[in-house]
Amino acid sequence: MADISQQLKEQVLQARDSGHKLNIVGGGTKAFMGREADTDAGTLNVGEHSGIVDYHPVELVLTVRAGTPLSEIEATLAEEGQCLHFEPPHFGAASTIGGTLACNLSGPGRPWAGSVRDQVLGIRLLNGKGEHLRFGGQVMKNVAGYDVSRLQAGALGTLGVITEISMKVMPKPAASLTLVQEMGMDEVVHYMNSRAAEPKPITAACWVDGKVYLRLAGAKSGVEATAEKWSGEVMEQGDEFWQQVQDMQHEFFAGNDVPLWRFSVGSTATTPKLEGNWFIDWAGSQRWFRGAGELKDLEPAARAAGGQVSLFRGGDRTGEVMHHQPEALKGIQRRIKTAFDPDNIFNPGRLYSWL
Amino acid sequence: MTTKPKVSKAELAEQFRAFIDPDYVITDDETMKPYECDGMSMYCEMPLLVVLPETVEQVQRVMRICNENAVPVVARGAGTGLSAGAMPNKEGVVLSLAKFNRIIDIDPLARTARLQPGVRNLAISEEVAQFGLYYGPDPSSQIACTIGGNVAENSGGVHCLKYGLTVHNILSVEMVTAEGDVVTVGSDGLDSCGMDLLALMTGSEGLLGVVTEVKVKLLPKPEVAQVVMAGFDDVQKGGDAVGGIISHGIIPGGLEMMDGHAIIAADDFAQAGYPRDAKALLLCEVDGTEEEVHEHIAEAEEVFRKLGATSVRTSQSEEERALLWKGRKSAFPAVGRISPDYYCMDGTIPRRHIAYVLTEMEKMSEEFGLRVANVFHAGDGNLHPLILFDANVPGEFERTEAFGSRILEMCVEVGGCITGEHGVGVEKIRQMAVQFNDEELQQFHDVKAAFDPSGILNPGKGVPALRFCQEYRSLEHKQHTHEHTEAAHG
Numbered sequence: 001m002a003d004i005s006q007q008l009k010e011q012v013l014q015a016r017d018s019g020h021k022l023n024i025v026g027g028g029t030k031a032f033m034g035r036e037a038d039t040d041a042g043t044l045n046v047g048e049h050s051g052i053v054d055y056h057p058v059e060l061v062l063t064v065r066a067g068t069p070l071s072e073i074e075a076t077l078a079e080e081g082q083c084l085h086f087e088p089p090h091f092g093a094a095s096t097i098g099g100t101l102a103c104n105l106s107g108p109g110r111p112w113a114g115s116v117r118d119q120v121l122g123i124r125l126l127n128g129k130g131e132h133l134r135f136g137g138q139v140m141k142n143v144a145g146y147d148v149s150r151l152q153a154g155a156l157g158t159l160g161v162i163t164e165i166s167m168k169v170m171p172k173p174a175a176s177l178t179l180v181q182e183m184g185m186d187e188v189v190h191y192m193n194s195r196a197a198e199p200k201p202i203t204a205a206c207w208v209d210g211k212v213y214l215r216l217a218g219a220k221s222g223v224e225a226t227a228e229k230w231s232g233e234v235m236e237q238g239d240e241f242w243q244q245v246q247d248m249q250h251e252f253f254a255g256n257d258v259p260l261w262r263f264s265v266g267s268t269a270t271t272p273k274l275e276g277n278w279f280i281d282w283a284g285s286q287r288w289f290r291g292a293g294e295l296k297d298l299e300p301a302a303r304a305a306g307g308q309v310s311l312f313r314g315g316d317r318t319g320e321v322m323h324h325q326p327e328a329l330k331g332i333q334r335r336i337k338t339a340f341d342p343d344n345i346f347n348p349g350r351l352y353s354w355l
Numbered sequence: 356m357t358t359k360p361k362v363s364k365a366e367l368a369e370q371f372r373a374f375i376d377p378d379y380v381i382t383d384d385e386t387m388k389p390y391e392c393d394g395m396s397m398y399c400e401m402p403l404l405v406v407l408p409e410t411v412e413q414v415q416r417v418m419r420i421c422n423e424n425a426v427p428v429v430a431r432g433a434g435t436g437l438s439a440g441a442m443p444n445k446e447g448v449v450l451s452l453a454k455f456n457r458i459i460d461i462d463p464l465a466r467t468a469r470l471q472p473g474v475r476n477l478a479i480s481e482e483v484a485q486f487g488l489y490y491g492p493d494p495s496s497q498i499a500c501t502i503g504g505n506v507a508e509n510s511g512g513v514h515c516l517k518y519g520l521t522v523h524n525i526l527s528v529e530m531v532t533a534e535g536d537v538v539t540v541g542s543d544g545l546d547s548c549g550m551d552l553l554a555l556m557t558g559s560e561g562l563l564g565v566v567t568e569v570k571v572k573l574l575p576k577p578e579v580a581q582v583v584m585a586g587f588d589d590v591q592k593g594g595d596a597v598g599g600i601i602s603h604g605i606i607p608g609g610l611e612m613m614d615g616h617a618i619i620a621a622d623d624f625a626q627a628g629y630p631r632d633a634k635a636l637l638l639c640e641v642d643g644t645e646e647e648v649h650e651h652i653a654e655a656e657e658v659f660r661k662l663g664a665t666s667v668r669t670s671q672s673e674e675e676r677a678l679l680w681k682g683r684k685s686a687f688p689a690v691g692r693i694s695p696d697y698y699c700m701d702g703t704i705p706r707r708h709i710a711y712v713l714t715e716m717e718k719m720s721e722e723f724g725l726r727v728a729n730v731f732h733a734g735d736g737n738l739h740p741l742i743l744f745d746a747n748v749p750g751e752f753e754r755t756e757a758f759g760s761r762i763l764e765m766c767v768e769v770g771g772c773i774t775g776e777h778g779v780g781v782e783k784i785r786q787m788a789v790q791f792n793d794e795e796l797q798q799f800h801d802v803k804a805a806f807d808p809s810g811i812l813n814p815g816k817g818v819p820a821l822r823f824c825q826e827y828r829s830l831e832h833k834q835h836t837h838e839h840t841e842a843a844h845g
Contacts, residue, residue, distance in 0.1 A: 150554030222647030264544030306543030
């Protein structure tokens with residue numbers, strides 16, 4: 001619970017002067033993500049830069065230091081009947097909000113409630129020159145200047161050290177229930193999308209092991225009336241099931257022997273024919289695949305499905321793990337990297353080998 | 356910043372006419388006149404020439420020629436912008452996307468639509484209504500404004516609190532870069548690998564690229580929507596009621612507030628049956644399933660009564676709902692009837708400061724001798740003060756601008772920002788120095804250079820040159836420190 005931004009700034013300036021690189025670490029629970037970290041680089045520990053800076057439940061806005069654990073944030077919000085609507089995965093008790101934003105991680109409610117990127121309103125960022133900058137704000141709408149806050153989502157810390165985040169929070173739904181029924185993988189994509197196209201309080205839809213799970217949440221009367229109209233059994237342990245999906249604790253995700261690939265694709269796309277197992281989430285927009293393979297061989301399947309693929313966990317992390325970028329976009333991203341981090345101090349090569 | 360263009364107007368026109376229909380390369384003053392300004396008509400400039408390409412390839416060639424010759428390019432949609440973002444550059448080209456007006460594809464099952472940038476915002480919802488779908492963001496200008504411009508401004512509207520801004524409702528954009536490359540940013544998936552360039556493009560006011568196609572998300576049309584209208588005899592109570600409804604756990608589809616001046620002007624115009632003696636009026640729309648709306652409407656009525664509403668009325672039919680909204684939606688023309696001119700501001704504040712800000716604004720109104728009416732996207736803290744003035748009275752517009760600047764600075768002081776949805780453009784470029792320090796502004800310039808190394812895209816807009824900022828700050832006796840965002844009143 002301390003503001004160590006001055007200390008962080010000095011470390012960045014020192015690294016800059018001495019020509020060293022820095023790996024940014026929050027709670028240290030996401031070391032498995034991205035390409036392998038540069039072993040010659042020092043560590044910049046943001047975990048101690050923690051604590052809630054500002055929270056007004058009436059505003060639906062929370063401002064926290066980046067090293068604040070998700071669990072602490074969620075406990076504070078729960079006291080006011082509010083929550084992080086994007087349902088961030090916890091890969092351990094130490095998982096922080098800063099890491100969640102840098103990795104752009106959101107849970108099962110994402111197609112309806114938005115992602116962490118969607119909920120971010122403003123940030124403070126230490127750039128590679130050691131300047132502590134503020135972008136965005138604490139209000140829902142702000143179009144002054146470029147959206148540097150959301151630019152951080154998924155950049156894996158390559159643009160700077162996120163030190164503080166303001167984000168939108170939402171009331172917890174009054175009621176929720178989960179409907180489950182058996183369904184084959186071939187028909188489920190159409191089914192989930194059809195349900196999502198109805199004006200009903202659906203807030204999650206996934207498929208695994210031959211069963212489709214739909215979550216309804218909101219006003220009690222609306223949830224119950226919809227459950228009566230739709231097919232499927234009401235699941236007794238619905239909340240526990242979704243918590244497992246959110247934290248990737250479902251048995252589909254267990255073990256490290258088989259690589260875990262993430263396909264971010266069109267929601268109605270046909271699931272690629274590949275040797276391995278699938279977990280379909282986000283009503284078809286996010287599909288997890290467990291199977292051997294190489295990125296370059298999986299990319300055509302992802303492209304055909306209107307999207308991209310990345311190696312999420314396991315496998316060979318010395319090569320590229322993120323979907324290939326066309327030359328023009330590579331050029332722009334290289335120049336953006338230089339604009340924020342001219343000496344290439346932060347998380348070198350973590351996102352792409354060329355960044 | 357751009358250097359002096361290397362070609363003459365005639366040479367440039369000749370080059371464009373080699374691959375664009377000569378009728379769509381406009382060089383005469385009379386035909387160019389409608390392009391001299393956008394919706395912010397106080398700021399005018401005649402361009403060198405106007406070009407209306409019809410294909411993406413033509414846009415690429417225009418960009419390459421302009422990039423090689425250091426000719427500024429101002430992309431333009433419907434010209435409804437309210438910050439002079441599409442005001443021409445006198446040495447540059449206006450690149451109108453008016454010919455790109457086709458809905459390319461609608462996918463009802465995936466709930467997406469592929470659009471050319473010149474498709475009007477409202478036309479999207481009208482076209483997809485047959486599938487029970489609509490497009491979320493609904494700016495007041497939705498009848499005329501286009502999706503390309505919406506991306507450039509990150510447009511919002513009445514329903515943002517629940518359904519988000521443009522940035523939340525698009526999947527991808529195809530754009531032509533300053534150097535003439537075509538790139539797609541985003542994909543059919545909900546997120547993409549690498550940096551989130553889609554977020555960066557959204558709201559970038561035409562400074563980073565020219566959007567040539569947009570894929571939007573569509574939403575299922577709610578089964579029912581009802582609106583509760585609540586009148587209050589003081590602004591503080593109205594402001595508290597906004598927080599009251601939200602902390603009760605209801606996220607309204609729309610939550611709008613009007614002050615006393617706006618209530619009377621709007622009611623005179625629309626005969627909506629507003630409580631004319633009220634000092635604050637809230638319109639709270641709840642949408643969803645029948646059961647959900649029924650439950651939430653009853654709760655909303657109770658919350659408003661408890662918080663001191665002097666009148667509460669709920670729409671009982673679609674006609675009544677439309678009537679209650681008609682007043683709000685026509686608030687701008689309504690105010691236009693009671694004053695020769697009005698100037699619409701666009702600051703955003705934390706909601707808890709509504710009453711303070713409105714009270715301070717009243718004081719400033721007396722100080723400047725200018726009336727001000729307020730309509731307000733209360734749900735997301737976005738103020739639209741309308742300063743009433745007469746452009747024919749010498750000095751009155753200058754006084755109006757000074758009043759407007761003071762309002763925006765107050766927004767920043769209470770922790771808000773200078774623009775919620777209209778953009779910076781030319782109009783608010785000086786106030787950028789109040790919201791951001793030099794290092795932050797320099798970072799913006801560096802981001803721009805990453806997309807547009809020669810600085811040809813909409814130069815002079817959005818982000819001020821640093822040399823002007825210090826001057827403005829000292830002029831205004833403002834000390835920009837991040838620590839004073841909480842104003843003295845707490």
